[in-house]
Amino acid sequence: MTKYHSARDFVFHLIFWPIVVVVAALAVLAGTQRLFLVLVGLAVLDVLLIWVYTTTYYVLDETELVIVMGPFRKRTNYHDIHDILETRDTTSAPALSFSRVALILKNGRRLLISPRDPKKFIQTLREKIQSH
Known part of the structure; x- marks a missing residue:
């Protein structure tokens, strides 16, 4: 099993962190207005965004690629x-980067991912595909 963390572009940081801050500010504002359901919803959204940001990675195991993005999993x-x-x-x-690896599936669909070391990832993935 080989794990590759997602690359993160500077541009992605410029987009992501302001969204997190705005959502947190809206949650605080909702709390001051006694809109507790909105507060909880925004707090959950913020936690989800940070969870996805901190735990996006790709695993090449014996038979499949596992894409992990926070609580979400995709197996191919x-x-x-x-x-x-x-x-x-x-x-x-x-x-989490605009430098990506496109996986073209036999059914015509595409998966886009952004491993930190795309060349090594592609080489290892091709080896795994050839051995199956």
Whole structure:
């Protein structure tokens, strides 16, 4: 099992942290206005955002790629992957960087991820795919 943490771009930080701060400020404002349901909802959203930020990674185990993004998990069997390429596609994805790896699946779908060491990740993934 090999674990690759997600890369994080400076631009991503410029987008992400202001959102976290604004959501926290809105939660505080909701608390002062006695809007406790809104306060709880915003606090949960903030915790979820930080959880995703701190725990986005990719695991290459014996039979599948596991994408972990906070509480969310996506499993893809190696035999379902048709092609792998580096991209700068900005489509929404479990990636914290705009330098991404696109996994083209046999069903035509694409998965975008952003491992810190994309070249090593691609090499290891290709080896795993070939061995299955």
